[in-house]
Amino acid sequence: MSTKKHGSSDIAEGLYEGKTVAMRGAVLTDEEIASQLYRYEHTAPLLPSLADFHDEQLKLYKRQGYVAVERLLSGETVRSATEALMNLIFEDAKEARIQYTKPKSELHNKEEQELAVRKVHDYVPSDETLTRIAYDPELIAKLRLILGDEPVLAQNMALLKPPHGGGEKPWHQDMAYGPLAYDKPVVGVWIALDEAALDNGCMHVIPRSHMDGGVPHYAVRDWQICDTNVRVEHDVAVPLPPGGALFFHGMLHHGTPPNGSDKRRRALQFHYAGQSSRKVRPDEYKRIYTNEMTDAEC
Numbered sequence: 313m314s315t316k317k318h319g320s321s322d323i324a325e326g327l328y329e330g331k332t333v334a335m336r337g338a339v340l341t342d343e344e345i346a347s348q349l350y351r352y353e354h355t356a357p358l359l360p361s362l363a364d365f366h367d368e369q370l371k372l373y374k375r376q377g378y379v380a381v382e383r384l385l386s387g388e389t390v391r392s393a394t395e396a397l398m399n400l401i402f403e404d405a406k407e408a409r410i411q412y413t414k415p416k417s418e419l420h421n422k423e424e425q426e427l428a429v430r431k432v433h434d435y436v437p438s439d440e441t442l443t444r445i446a447y448d449p450e451l452i453a454k455l456r457l458i459l460g461d462e463p464v465l466a467q468n469m470a471l472l473k474p475p476h477g478g479g480e481k482p483w484h485q486d487m488a489y490g491p492l493a494y495d496k497p498v499v500g501v502w503i504a505l506d507e508a509a510l511d512n513g514c515m516h517v518i519p520r521s522h523m524d525g526g527v528p529h530y531a532v533r534d535w536q537i538c539d540t541n542v543r544v545e546h547d548v549a550v551p552l553p554p555g556g557a558l559f560f561h562g563m564l565h566h567g568t569p570p571n572g573s574d575k576r577r578r579a580l581q582f583h584y585a586g587q588s589s590r591k592v593r594p595d596e597y598k599r600i601y602t603n604e605m606t607d608a609e610c
């Protein structure tokens with residue numbers, strides 16, 4: 313695992329209204345992040361498939377803030393979604409936007425290029441398979457049940473965590489990010505394309521944390537919940553096979569540790585809002601998700 317320090321020199325993007333700010337706070341190595349900020353003893357149970365999601369699972373989702381499914385996508389769909397994603401990176405990005413962790417001038421071949429991709433934004437319209445996954449009628453029907461409203465795709469993003477040091481995504485709530493700051497909860501659907509395991513940066517969640525509502529986020533290693541405000545002792549890891557998926561509430565505290573293994577960890581992520589939801593006003597956003605009104609320190 314990389315011994316690179318993360319903290320004061322890192323830059324985060326994606327803050328409310330796209331502002332970019334310098335990070336501050338404690339400087340931690342990947343090993344320290346993986347061992348101090350995450351736990352690995354408890355793992356989430358998996359429903360065999362989406363067809364097994366009924367009223368009881370809806371209650372569980374509402375109580376725990378998440379439900380995980382072993383097989384949302386078939387092996388063939390996973391292969392063709394992965395190929396589609398790689399084509400957007402290597403051949404033609406079309407409408408998608410690709411975010412690299414290094415300047416393009418430092419990427420000399422396809423392997424270096426792929427391993428430097430952190431995110432692919434807005435890929436859904438660019439490929440038929442990816443469009444089909446996002447608007448699958450069975451998926452939309454379950455989301456309608458969860459939202460109690462007509463689901464609208466609010467965001468689509470693929471997240472790639474390369475082997476040997478793919479970075480942590482610190483603990484956060486998705487609705488603390490401007491594009492998802494709606495007045496009613498959004499639902500995240502995170503789908504593993506590679507096996508997402510304990511050693512390559514699978515999702516981790518704090519069950520029931522969505523019940524706390526919005527909490528302040530701080531610019532530390534990213535736009536995140538203060539490390540000391542995360543109830544890490546309640547951490548449940550969500551390892552998934554390729555094609556497995558995590559459905560989670562937009563206020564759920566979640567994060568992913570660094571990838572210290574020699575395996576890729578690529579995932580698709582969709583967020584759906586109810587069609588009657590509205591974006592929160594900037595003053596409301598500040599009150600809920602920042603320390604601007606309270607001055608609380610991290």
Ligand SMILES: O=C(O)CCC(=O)C(=O)O
Nearest residue numbers: 471481486566567568579
């Ligand atoms: O896939 C990851 O590493 C983190 C995904 C996530 O939590 C997010 O983008 O909100």
